[in-house]
Amino acid sequence: MDRWDTWFAAGKGFAPITDKERAALADHLGPPAGRTVLDLGCGTGDLTRHLHTSGFKATGADLSAVAVKRAEEATGPDGPSFVQWDADTQDPALLPRPHFQVIVCRLVWTFLTDLGRARLLTLLAPGGRLAVTTPVRERLTTRQSTGLPEADIAALQSVLDAGRRTDLGVLALVSGRSPRGT
């Protein structure tokens, strides 16, 4: 069992999504209008279900088999689908779609390798939007390794087409359209 499986098998989760965060994400993503969205590193699927009920065609993906099982158990038959998938090591062909109009990553970006991050950009449909919600390392007083340094947040924003940022306490939400040429 890896560390994520161990965490989820103990019944634990992560900081719940606040109303303020939901509102900021809605503002960044725009109208759902049936657009496809991948929630990468979905954990137990709270955000995936929220996006599904908002009107997106949502898929949650996570490397942790235990997280995916918990997400599926918490989801009704009309809910979103979930898949076990490791963005760093596994073939994107294992995902249910070759491209997504939106990809969201909540509290995950720090843990991805450069390869996994680059792979996600290739999964964006042309003009698709990536939205990354991450703790800001400089704002954390404990467990600073779980946060992304300000310089990396700025680099991510600058690589995205029309990248923008909203600050939410210790979190930053950065989104933008797929970089040209990806």
Ligand SMILES: C[S@@+](CC[C@H](N)C(=O)[O-])C[C@H]1O[C@@H](n2cnc3c(N)ncnc32)[C@H](O)[C@@H]1O
């Ligand atoms: C801090 S948790 C956040 C979970 C969820 N997004 C939330 O906001 O509650 C990080 C999640 O990313 C997943 N994860 C980490 N590396 C991953 C990778 N390479 N591919 C897919 N999922 C990954 C972990 O299994 C875990 O569920």
